[in-house]
Amino acid sequence: MEKVTSLQVAERAGVSQSAVSRVFTPGASASAKTVEAVKKAAAELGYRPNRVARAMITGKSRIIGLVVAYLDNQFYPLALQLLSNALQEQGYHILVFTAANSRGEVDEVMQELLDYQVDGIITASVGMTNDLTRRCADAGIPVVMFNRGQAGAEVTSVTSANVKGGAAVAEFLHSCGHQRFAHISGWVGSSTGQDRQAGFCDTLRAKRIDVPVIDGMFDRDTAIAATRTLMESATPPDAIFVGNDHMAFAVLDTLRSDIGADVPGDVAVVGYDDVPLAAWPAYELTTMRQPVNRMVEATVEALLTRINTPGTAPKRIEIDSPLIQRGTTKGPRT
Amino acid sequence: MEKVTSLQVAERAGVSQSAVSRVFTPGASASAKTVEAVKKAAAELGYRPNRVARAMITGKSRIIGLVVAYLDNQFYPLALQLLSNALQEQGYHILVFTAANSRGEVDEVMQELLDYQVDGIITASVGMTNDLTRRCADAGIPVVMFNRGQAGAEVTSVTSANVKGGAAVAEFLHSCGHQRFAHISGWVGSSTGQDRQAGFCDTLRAKRIDVPVIDGMFDRDTAIAATRTLMESATPPDAIFVGNDHMAFAVLDTLRSDIGADVPGDVAVVGYDDVPLAAWPAYELTTMRQPVNRMVEATVEALLTRINTPGTAPKRIEIDSPLIQRGTTKGPRT
């Protein structure tokens, strides 16, 4: 009982193969009698339509390619799980591709994605070149960038309001009476890192405050080194804004265990993302919340509408992100 | 320039369509001259073989289905990333399915997997019924269970040596001079949870020590409640073995922040997995290390050999897991 095809079902049900196909194609016409006979035969034989064959003829694989660079930042596994759930409900599934953020790898991986005839692509924690964007558009495959944008390009992207968020952190820390700010930025090669930095630094610059910035590369070890550098300087900061929570944890660990600084007494720390770990008693991290639920919803909605109605214009979606005050800052809890 | 097929390449290269196919099929015969002509034409047209069509005829999709229940335990995202990388190198990719651990859902999801004609299946953090196992065997699709076994069934599984691990924890804590043990177990419905519990409790029972056990369900909140229950009892434990790190963090948070107990002074805590977070200064968790690299290697190797040489017997693979002593126990550091 290796493979059972629609033809075998047809024979057993005493109808044509097309009839079987139509019974399993939503929206096709079939009489109640045929439907019943076919369903019965199918159940008896254990028949289910072959999705590969179906994909081949319809050109729709109902597979969404997800390309992701790393999963150590808790934010992405969470997003992956929610994306998978949401898409699964719509009959889609996620084909995972991992690619380091070097230009060549993403390129290579994208090609493979196209080979699989995916219906759409979601990129997370990964950047795209404009050339790549165009190639996907040419192939008619909608792309949406998750948690990353692209300067002046025609791609749909879903991010939080990073510039605004960075600015909010600046305003908040300033209102707490801090004087010496520092920023350990997200990877400078990512829009997310750039935007948060811009929002933060520009806001402070408007107040005539200059902010030292170190690129933390979204990496734990780099963030640890950056923290040491900052704290060993002549004028150590009394408030650090860190490009994401993953690095902020490293900063906190270093401040507390290594340097022996009091947080928030000596120095306040603010992160970005609000991953679950940020709320755990061990960290109690003040951070900008990225509402992953809403970001995921927006992502699948944008993707599916672009799949179902080709020609939809790319859209840049920004979700507001609120400040969540916890124990690593001393501001007035609102 | 929507779709470019092998036929178009053939025309341009002045050969037959089969020739084109052979050029792109490793191990097929083609003369140097044809290879060159075809490659040139293909490059000019931007042709790449359609994997769906190929899958349809060969019956091999080069897709591996991964079904996973949850990704909040850091262990699984890490495994997912490594699995994806390893399989990608072999030309396979991962199709992700999420399924809660209720019987119905896993069943449903498995059916969908078969529809996709996947070449193999990896289950992680999820159990399988023997019925399901048989169905996959019937369909000729190899399954390997990652970090979970199945009582007396014919499935390949890759786990750490959980019974031995649980026993090792018991011996260690006993050698530290603890008297009152407790265990917050992994989900009792999982082999992993059961085995660790058995190893731990049986070892202590052999020493005439009885151990209270609470099912933590691999869930943070459940573990928190369990910790409170244990510590509020008449004779609170002075050593707790927790079924995995994810729960152990919850236990530590509760002990330190909520109950105000000193760890390891008042009570020692041991986890299982050694996820990266366990080594961070905020926790410094003593734990049994599951060598995720080796588990992943074993998994892909087992899976690929079963794919390439059908009829290979299922194998139960156990990887030794060493005890990593950190700050949540007071034993002599070795």
Added chain:
DNA sequence: AGTGTTTTTGCAAACGTATGCAAGGGGTGC
């Protein structure tokens, strides 16, 4: 140059499904 052997090549038949087209069937309204 002729024979035997290996390699290359094209032809055509699959793989399992969806779907346009035309024919069949059943019902409605007069």
Added chain:
DNA sequence: GCACCCCTTGCATACGTTTGCAAAAACACT
């Protein structure tokens, strides 16, 4: 009872590839 229309149904084709088979070409050897 007839004309009309709509819903079903089967036939046949297409999707883009791989692959067995047999013919052709290339090559080796005497």
